Amino acid sequence: MTQQRNVVGQDRHAGHPRRFVFVLLDNFTLLSFASALESLRIANRMAGTQVYEWRLIGEGGGERSCSAGTTFHLDGDLDELQRDDTVLVCGGIEVQKATTRKVLSWLRREARKGLVIGGLCTAGYTLAKAGLLDGKKATIHWENADSFTEEFDEVNLTKSVFVIDGNRITTAGGTSSIDLMLKLIANDLGEDMANAVADQLIYSSIRTDQDTQRLSVPTRIGVRHPKLSQVIQMMESNIEEPISPSILARDVGMSTRQLERLFRRYLNRSPKRYYMELRLQKARNLLMQTDMSVINVALACGFASPSHFSKCYRAHYNTTPYRERGAQAARLSI
Template structure:
């Protein structure tokens, strides 16, 4: 991407706001652009907000953002940035998808923040292009878009397309854009002005493993959790897991009771059901497809285990997934 406008004014970023867009992703990207202008001491960048219909869009925090322009007001040289949010399909209407395809055909740089990789992939723009997305949505994305190579990076910037993993990773993306187009000094200045420490250089990955989510450090338990996570579609028995990590089944039972407070079987059922819960909320896969993806041999067995943990059936959750409580669950990752 190049930001030399040849005297035609600032390079403009146009942010296409989807319904309930990520407030954090938008504001951090905008602040990075503002700080770049401050570091450069002239207006290298400008920005505008657009969206489908109406005069404003509501953010994930409930604030309304006034739209500056309509969808068709983009001009040559603009960079189009789709800002997704909690509900990955919210705002991904046929009109928006067709619009994205038209802008891509015009040769405009197109990208997405937070969960917008889902919208870009749905528009057919990410086939055989690497993408990243917020870790809470990575499982559902991989199930739906199997032709899109999903990676664990904080951002992907390739071939005029870019995606981010949500949260503050919009800053990382903007710093990368500044470095490529304007040099490292500008990016360093922006990061300094924002008091931004790149914790991602330490963490390296956004996708937390089961062991990381459970804050478990015992090496054998970590190995067992990794086996469970890796083999979720064809789940091994506790004895098979114990054999793979080099201990007896009884030892595995004791370790899980001590470190996780429940048996390996109970933990694995909860782990698989939690993945299913996210897929029900985030995808339109059928219940049987979700059951198979989570290692259940039949819909009836899946429904039985699901009800034991959530006190409702997968079908009832699917019917209610638009309710406020389930949106909150999707945001936090916790059961309601």
């Protein structure tokens, strides 16, 4: 309970601003960072006093560019912090490359002080790589979830928009930083203040840690057919060991032929084709975001042999898994 109070700020000294230290990684996502920072700025404005302050730091100090190309001047290097600081690491694209040894060593050192440390967007990967999420619940942007699960099986990954577990915080990216900051502001200053900040942000639907980050299946595919949605959810949950169309049909109470007609009518493809595309999409994520061997990627996505995997991958993406992996490695080395 003591750690939780530290996260939400209820044990802070009256009149002492709560300081957030934003660690900007290379190619961090601007939206996630700006959403968090603007929430703090508006809270200060609405409170009529400085209840929050912040610093921007990063490896080597100087400047740091976000994935949109905008450059920010940093307040300092990865220096030693105060014990009551709240650290928010800001990640983005190519987070593996941005997660350097110096960043990891610094995070581990600061974590030993008991600091509250969070990861915005893909920076949950950085926290996990540093061992700061072992045995904890966490979240990360849905696009990175497959690779994260493969690499960090000791972390309980959820689909929530944000997670607070003890003195560790993670968000899914995008506007989920607003939801997180509104939660912290509510616990620091009360629900009325959080609602006032939300109003200033024109943010009319505040999400909690119980809300999931991705749209529902019907919304994503643009079809509100309950049995079709149920089958797609089963497919998404069984990538490593695919379920045959006949079993999928039986489990939702229809014939295989009816299932075929349903997919053709609404998605213009067969259930088998749709399932294959889901598996190949996960395979591409793993090739791009992990150092798993091509063979292990194939097995993780339900392919019995590397040759079959390579054939299917080339037919869909017009390149082989090996070339995809090589092209990604070349990009990361630049």
